[in-house]
Amino acid sequence: MGILQSIKMALRSIMGNKLRSALTMLGMIIGVSSVIILVSIAEGSAQNVTSQINQLGTNLLTINTFGTDVALSDGKIDELSKLNGVKAVAPVIQGRVNVKKDRTASQVSLTGTNAAYSTVRDVLVSQGRFITDLDIEYRQKIAVIGADTAATFFGMENPVGQYLQIEGTSFKVVGVLASKGSSLGQSGDNVVIVPLSTGQRLVKSTTINQVFLQGKSENQMDFVMNEVEIKMASFFPSKSDSYSVMNQKDLMDTMSSVSNTMTMMLGGIASISLLVGGIGIMNIMLVSVSERTKEIGIRKAIGAKRRDVLLQFLIEAVVLSGVGGIIGILAGIGLGEILSSLLSLTVSFTSTVILSSFLFSLAVGVIFGVFPANKASKLNPIQALRYE
Amino acid sequence: MGKPIIQIRNLMKSYKLGGETIHALNNVSIEIESGDFLAIIGPSGSGKSTLMNMIGCLDRPQSGTYLLDGKDIGKMNDNQLAVIRNQKIGFIFQNFNLLTKLSALENVELPLLYAGIPTKERRERSIESLDKVGLKERARNLPTQLSGGQQQRVAIARALAGNPSILLADEPTGALDSKTSQEILFLMKELNELGHTIILITHDLMIAKQANRMVSIQDGQLQENGGELFGNFAIY
């Protein structure tokens, strides 16, 4: 008997038992769609992170220090900025602050920094201006706010020139940042940027743990990185564990290893449900074999070979899992789109994920279909015919 | 009549149940000629179905030989037996054994499907086969929409579809009333006249009498029916 006929036959028997077939496929549908949703969300945020890191430009160095004993003082930052090949330096202080305006209150992440930050980190102002060095000198209570923060507190109004209460103190908004999008569920647009000196007062700490350096040109970065590392070693001898100097590639590697781990973990969890779906198919196929013992006997008496019976049951399992897989893919994409618009997450459906989860579901059908199919094909026709 | 299509010599088949050995077939020898209409009669448990399964190549002899068309069935593997069942033998069962989810036509198509006949020819031959049993109009019906007699006709059409030389009927009228039984029997006689070799199993003497030849089986042993034995079977 031809393969085409076997497929037709399998479809007939699947259609002949719609409810059971649907329930069997449900396992596959849930498995495949959860793989697709979770992996696509993970990949989406990975892509987001990558593109954001790329936006920073390739001539960026990041110095991070851990703890108060390796704090970067003004003098040290000044020395770093005077290194050969360094174009600009932006020290950063970070924290979370309560922001209030009238009845609206919200937790926002705070960045205290200098004027160079805008060129070093390549942030653009869509309205108003950025912080200037004078603001720092005079400890001005002014703020530049992210696009989301602006929307939260001012809606459609122009925030520039208006006031916000940050930790109870009134700050004048002088600028609004252009939108940057979010990564790993963290919005890059829900921020307030204040002058470094004011920021230190707000978070009640003068310790600077992060400095961004911009190199003069891309092809000098290895040299600059080397210089910075030597300088840091001279600042903090035998404390090399307490700080790190990273270039953009390091940052990228770290982020992509984080997001790879996340993708694998989510994919792994979802794969378990695929496996469970496969066991469901095996279970149903086994029931179906014993339910249809008589049918198998009749078919064999009429001239079905072992191979014909084996194929019939195997194809049935594969069709169940394959159709379940296709529905799962559609459901996954649909739900993913809905989630992405509801939660404003970036999701990215790669053909690799879609294709591999479909192939995986077919493989599950084959693997878990072989055992029942083999059992059916081995039935003795005389005994099968006697079966009631 | 023609040459022997079936030659069975010293056939044995026994089942072990616990410590006991049941000789379902005990040294059975028989030759059946092509085009014959043979009735096998015997009481319940005498080994009729066991012999039928053997002749129908669902089983292999434990000892003794079975030649079908001169080919030794004992030496064939499962696949070869499946091909022989498909091409040379048509089964007709007491309880029809139709596939309930398939229409009459689809049931009749099954043996042709396994024979690898292309769709169009398969359809034509199946309709022709249904026509022979007078059920062409019911081709689209499911078995559950047909009467017992009609279901058995469909089963006969299925057995006929592959145009096998031998039709094996195990109590084909066992589930039918006497009028319908007689109709089925007429149909089988007609098929016999068309050249099919028919082997009919029954424990109804009135039915067996309508065959050309009758053998009886008791405790696994076969006897050609003479006049004196005849009387013994009147009780069945």
Ligand SMILES: Nc1ncnc2c1ncn2[C@@H]1O[C@H](COP(=O)(O)OP(=O)(O)OP(=O)(O)O)[C@@H](O)[C@H]1O
């Ligand atoms: N699979 C089996 N295992 C054990 N014993 C069996 C098996 N099949 C048949 N037998 C035994 O072999 C003997 C012949 O059985 P068979 O089915 O051939 O009888 P039968 O003549 O067809 O009876 P009936 O008219 O009731 O159908 C019986 O004693 C039966 O119990």
Ligand SMILES: [Mg+2]
């Ligand atoms: Mg019987």
